[in-house]
Amino acid sequence: MVRIYRHESLLGFFKGMSFPVASIAVVNSVLFGVYSNALLLLTATSHQERRAQPPSYMHIFLAGCTGGFLQAYFLAPFDLIKVRLQNQTEPRAQPGSPRPRYQGPMHCAASIFQEEGPRGLFRGAWALTLRDTPTLGIYFITYEGLCHQYTPEGQNPSSATVLVAGGFAGIASWVTATPLDVIKSRMQMDGLRGKVYRGVLDCMVSSVRQEGVGVFLRGLTINSARAFPVNAVTFLSYEYLLRWWG
C-alpha cells in the first residue's frame, strides 16, 4: 500500500476500476439468474417455497457450479482488462515521460483486440472457468447452509443472518479460489513480461518450481478481507430484490 501510494498517489488504488463497476451488474445477473433458475429446474420449488422445503446441498452445489461456469465467460474480458491495468505500474502520464502502454479501459480493450484478435480478449478464460465453477458451488452451499443453521424452520433469514452468511460465503469461496486466481492472473499477463506458458498446467508447474507451493496463497488475505463486506452486501441485495419482486 505504501509503495503504491508513494509511486502513484491515491489514484493508484483505483486502477482498472471503471470496467469492473460497469461489468458487476451484468456478471452478477448472470450468476444469480442462472443459479436461481437452475435450482428451480432441479428442485421444482420457487424461492418462497424453498424456505419450507429446503433443497439438498447437492442441488445447491450443482446450481452454483452452473452459474459459476456461465458467468465466467461474461466476466473474462472485463477481468482481463482489470488485470492488465492493475499490472501497469507507471505513474500517470507526465510531460516528457513515456506514455503507459494502455491509456484506459477502452484503449486497453481496443489494443488487445488489435494486437491479439477477438480471442485475445478471452485470454485466461479457461483458468477463470476452472477457478469459478467449483468455488461458486462452495459459495452458495456456504450461504444456504449458514442461513439454514441460524434461521428458525420455515422462516426467512433475518438481515443480520444474510449479511453474516453472505460474508462467510464470500470468504469460503475466495479461500478455495485463490490458488487458481494466481494462475488465472498469470495467464492473463502471459507474453507481456517475456514469460510464455503452454497452458494452465504449465503455468502451475513453472510457478511452483520458481516460487514454491506458497505461490498458491498469494493474495489470500486481501481476497478474504475484501470478500466479507462485498458478499454480505451482494446477498442482502439478492434477498431483498427477490422478496420485493420474487
Ligand SMILES: C[N+](C)(C)CCCC[C@H](N)C(=O)O
Ligand atoms: C469464485 N470467486 C471466489 C472468484 C468469486 C466469488 C464471489 C463473487 C463476488 N462477485 C466477489 O467478487 O467476491
